[in-house]
Amino acid sequence: MSRILITGGGAAGMMAAVFAARNGNQVELFEKNEKLGKKLFITGKGRCNITNAADLEDFFPAVISNPKFLYSAFYSFTNEQVISFFEALGVKTKTERGGRVFPVSDHSSDVIQALKREMDRLGVKVNLNAEVKELIIEEYADGKRANGIRLSSGGEISGDAVIVATGGISYPSTGSTGDGYRFAGKCGHKVTELFPSLVPMEVKEWYAGELMGLSLRNIEIRITDGKKKLYQEFGEMLFTHYGVTGPVILSASSIVGKRLKDKELTLHIDLKPALTEDQLDKRVLREFEANHNRQFKNAVDSLFPSKLRPVIVELSGIPEEKKVHEITKEERHRFVRLIKDFTMTLTGLRGYNEAIITKGGVSVREIDPGTMESRLVNGLYFAGEVLDLDAVTGGYNLQIAWSTGYLAGVNAGAESILKGAK
Numbered sequence: 001m002s003r004i005l006i007t008g009g010g011a012a013g014m015m016a017a018v019f020a021a022r023n024g025n026q027v028e029l030f031e032k033n034e035k036l037g038k039k040l041f042i043t044g045k046g047r048c049n050i051t052n053a054a055d056l057e058d059f060f061p062a063v064i065s066n067p068k069f070l071y072s073a074f075y076s077f078t079n080e081q082v083i084s085f086f087e088a089l090g091v092k093t094k095t096e097r098g099g100r101v102f103p104v105s106d107h108s109s110d111v112i113q114a115l116k117r118e119m120d121r122l123g124v125k126v127n128l129n130a131e132v133k134e135l136i137i138e139e140y141a142d143g144k145r146a147n148g149i150r151l152s153s154g155g156e157i158s159g160d161a162v163i164v165a166t167g168g169i170s171y172p173s174t175g176s177t178g179d180g181y182r183f184a185g186k187c188g189h190k191v192t193e194l195f196p197s198l199v200p201m202e203v204k205e206w207y208a209g210e211l212m213g214l215s216l217r218n219i220e221i222r223i224t225d226g227k228k229k230l231y232q233e234f235g236e237m238l239f240t241h242y243g244v245t246g247p248v249i250l251s252a253s254s255i256v257g258k259r260l261k262d263k264e265l266t267l268h269i270d271l272k273p274a275l276t277e278d279q280l281d282k283r284v285l286r287e288f289e290a291n292h293n294r295q296f297k298n299a300v301d302s303l304f305p306s307k308l309r310p311v312i313v314e315l316s317g318i319p320e321e322k323k324v325h326e327i328t329k330e331e332r333h334r335f336v337r338l339i340k341d342f343t344m345t346l347t348g349l350r351g352y353n354e355a356i357i358t359k360g361g362v363s364v365r366e367i368d369p370g371t372m373e374s375r376l377v378n379g380l381y382f383a384g385e386v387l388d389l390d391a392v393t394g395g396y397n398l399q400i401a402w403s404t405g406y407l408a409g410v411n412a413g414a415e416s417i418l419k420g421a422k
Helices: 011-022 038-046 056-062 067-076 079-088 108-122 179-186 247-256 277-290 309-316 329-340 396-411
Strands: 003-007 026-030 063-065 093-095 100-103 125-127 132-140 143-151 156-158 161-164 195-197 201-203 215-225 228-239 243-245 265-270 342-349 357-359 380-382
Touching (some): 003 143, 003 179, 011 026, 011 108, 011 396, 026 108, 038 108, 056 063, 056 067, 056 079, 056 396, 063 067, 067 396, 079 093, 079 396, 100 108, 132 179, 143 161, 161 179, 201 247, 215 247, 228 247, 243 247, 243 342, 309 329, 329 342, 380 396
Parallel strands (some): 003 026, 003 161, 161 380
Antiparallel strands (some): 132 143, 143 156, 195 357, 201 243, 201 342, 215 228, 215 265, 228 243, 265 342
16 A cells, blocks of 8 residues: 555545545545635536536647647546546536536535545545645655655655645635646756636727626637637627636637737627628618618617627717718628627736636646656656646536546556655
């Protein structure tokens, strides 16, 4: 029996604890917060989007950073296995739009409680309010080996393997303060550049504030850098006092976030993607003909939500008091093009306190993809958001946490430890 020490009691850490214990190891988990799963509790707006029901091959295009690294992890512990795992622990699941899988209860607390019950059943010792200050790494003739941890309280705990599952630096109020990056750096690991990801974006235009609170469904966005298209997606978005958010915007941030560090980008919103420009022109013409004696501002009620209507009217360049029958063909065409290409200037990302995940992390080039063990330090494993792995929204990021946590758990205490045993 090996003694496995896990730092971090989030999704990856708890999953690693379960499978390390199921392998017959003595497992001890250290969580700096007063309770487990603080970030997991707020995922999916408190509903916990456990995974996605898509074919496993469809997961890899959804992963933005280092998808090939995840082949072993995803195929070792698949989305179907994750669903079966939680079902066996009493968490009934359901599949919603886009393949998103949630607990039937819509309560993330049920997922956390199921993991806690299983850890209790397996005899995992959970230490709360236990902040790990540093790792204990010893030098041997054939390399380095992780031998334990030091706590902020001053105590030292020795073990046969250490799993770092401390998360990133998104939502720091949940305890994600970058500890794992510091641990990795002191062990000689490279930590790639960090960015907030799956995060709202700020815009320059005055009308963002006017549209605050407006949700748009069934729209299509494009983000361009000059004339080059960087991202395109159909779905839902929301306006805020500072800019834009919502599913398509959050996913876009994971693609274009780095570019926003150096320059502004253009957000193009197609408000009527189901219609071609010609079809939309005919639709607008029908509206105009039905309201030919009304003022322009009162003739487009059926085309837009009430909050959007005055902004579109102003941006159209058509005087709002102008009678519809006086609107020229050229003005109508410009109006149609505005509807198909409503633009805003993206100026930057919001901060880590609003980011769902962290982009960047421990370089996966220095991690064995089949075990999650460090290539630099025997007996040291990494799992979850601390690694340079991230994906778009839809349950994919939690699948990364479950799969990498699983691999770390089943391999810690196994043959990889023997390489450094003395």
